[in-house]
Amino acid sequence: MKVLVVGNGGREHALCWKLKNDSRAPELFCAPGNAGTAALGTNLDLGATDVAGIVSWAKANQPDLTVIGPEAPLCAGLSDELEAEGFRVFGPSRTAAELEGSKQFAKEIMKAAGVPTSGYAVFTDAEEACEYARERGAPIVIKADGLAAGKGVTVAETVMEAEIAIRDALAGAFGDAGSRVVIEDFLVGEEASILALIDGEHVVMLASSQDHKRAYEGDTGPNTGGMGAYSPAPIVTDAVLEKVRTEVYDRTLAELKKRGITYKGVLYAGLMIDNGQPSVVEFNCRFGDPETQAVLSRWDGDILPALEACVDGTLSEDLISWKSEPSVCIVMSAGGYPGDYAKGDVISGLDQAAAEDAIVFHAGTALDGDNIVTAGGRVLGVTALGSDLQTAVDNAYAAVKKISWKDPFYRKDIAHRELKRS
Numbered sequence: 001m002k003v004l005v006v007g008n009g010g011r012e013h014a015l016c017w018k019l020k021n022d023s024r025a026p027e028l029f030c031a032p033g034n035a036g037t038a039a040l041g042t043n044l045d046l047g048a049t050d051v052a053g054i055v056s057w058a059k060a061n062q063p064d065l066t067v068i069g070p071e072a073p074l075c076a077g078l079s080d081e082l083e084a085e086g087f088r089v090f091g092p093s094r095t096a097a098e099l100e101g102s103k104q105f106a107k108e109i110m111k112a113a114g115v116p117t118s119g120y121a122v123f124t125d126a127e128e129a130c131e132y133a134r135e136r137g138a139p140i141v142i143k144a145d146g147l148a149a150g151k152g153v154t155v156a157e158t159v160m161e162a163e164i165a166i167r168d169a170l171a172g173a174f175g176d177a178g179s180r181v182v183i184e185d186f187l188v189g190e191e192a193s194i195l196a197l198i199d200g201e202h203v204v205m206l207a208s209s210q211d212h213k214r215a216y217e218g219d220t221g222p223n224t225g226g227m228g229a230y231s232p233a234p235i236v237t238d239a240v241l242e243k244v245r246t247e248v249y250d251r252t253l254a255e256l257k258k259r260g261i262t263y264k265g266v267l268y269a270g271l272m273i274d275n276g277q278p279s280v281v282e283f284n285c286r287f288g289d290p291e292t293q294a295v296l297s298r299w300d301g302d303i304l305p306a307l308e309a310c311v312d313g314t315l316s317e318d319l320i321s322w323k324s325e326p327s328v329c330i331v332m333s334a335g336g337y338p339g340d341y342a343k344g345d346v347i348s349g350l351d352q353a354a355a356e357d358a359i360v361f362h363a364g365t366a367l368d369g370d371n372i373v374t375a376g377g378r379v380l381g382v383t384a385l386g387s388d389l390q391t392a393v394d395n396a397y398a399a400v401k402k403i404s405w406k407d408p409f410y411r412k413d414i415a416h417r418e419l420k421r422s
């Protein structure tokens with residue numbers, strides 16, 4: 001069996017790792033992949049958004065399944081183009097992916113469906129937007145409407161910060177993605193992530209997780225793609241999960257269906273939970289990163305039957321079970337991330353880290369001759385399980401300490417909230 005995975009991050013390495021361990025052990029191809037995926041299959045010289053190139057490769061090589069990782073190719077219609085050629089694809093259509101591709105569309109769907117989420121307004125004029133932000137006061141959230149490579153969201157602590165974010169976006173800081181801004185009320189509570197598999201009809205929620213989006217300890221500093229995650233997130237109780245199923249997934253899918261949109265693939269709900277009530281902060285049309293590393297490391301058994309069931313419309317809960325041990329993923333980034341950072345530094349200690357019973361998922365890495373070098377902001381996701389959360393945290397950090405390059409940076413407090421509670 002041939003499986004093509006599209007993308008080059010830690011999420012894609014985790015997907016490849018899980019697929020490779022499937023009892024069918026498929027032959028893996030990754031477009032374009034990283035140094036981690038190169039060890040599990042064949043990296044292709046094709047960018048993730050090279051829709052024409054990927055379709056042409058598929059026609060020549062006939063993959064049995066294509067799993068699309070990132071949002072950009074999904075929003076560019078890669079799933080539609082491959083399906084039109086008769087290929088089996090895990091990942092939503094371009095129209096369904098608009099739940100992530102347009103924050104305005106996502107808010108409209110949620111409002112129409114009665115999904116709990118924050119109040120919002122949409123602007124294309126900077127003066128009107130600033131006036132609205134001044135009226136609402138801070139903290140307030142400014143989002144570029146379109147895809148901005150994870151950089152389009154500002155949680156403004158002051159009105160002045162909000163005005164700067166509004167003016168920057170509408171002046172073109174994110175290109176077309178920021179030609180419209182969505183201004184959202186700030187939600188209080190604790191964040192958690194739910195990834196759900198969907199086959200167009202049935203929804204199966206995966207194990208919960210919690211990401212750490214801020215760069216520095218104590219959840220301070222700039223927003224990043226995510227500096228670490230753990231699973232499960234006990235804040236997501238069974239009662240919360242039931243609300244997420246009925247108030248978030250069921251209502252959203254019903255509203256999409258009303259509009260003639262079928263959702264197939266994974267739908268990530270970024271949640272804020274306040275006193276047991278979840279509200280949606282954002283939808284993503286893909287697996288989260290680094291949530292995937294934490295969640296898939298706990299997936300017990302094969303993943304292919306569940307992904308294929310999403311394609312076939314036969315998804316059911318019994319296709320998925322979980323290890324009871326919690327997991328923790330520590331993201332090691334290049335110094336300076338999420339600002340400017342160096343690339344091309346040689347990474348050492350990867351084998352020693354793996355010997356610590358950790359799984360070292362690669363993100364921004366590349367092969368340079370015999371060396372593995374840094375090639376992105378988030379470089380590695382060092383992931384470990386443990387008999388309890390503290391043990392999982394200790395195991396992951398023990399592995400992190402074996403790894404070095406010129407200027408690594410990582411948060412030392414992943415899972416701190418949960419550890420304080422336990």
Ligand code: GLY
Nearest residue numbers: 225226288289290
């Ligand atoms: N970890 C956040 C995201 O995947 O969007």
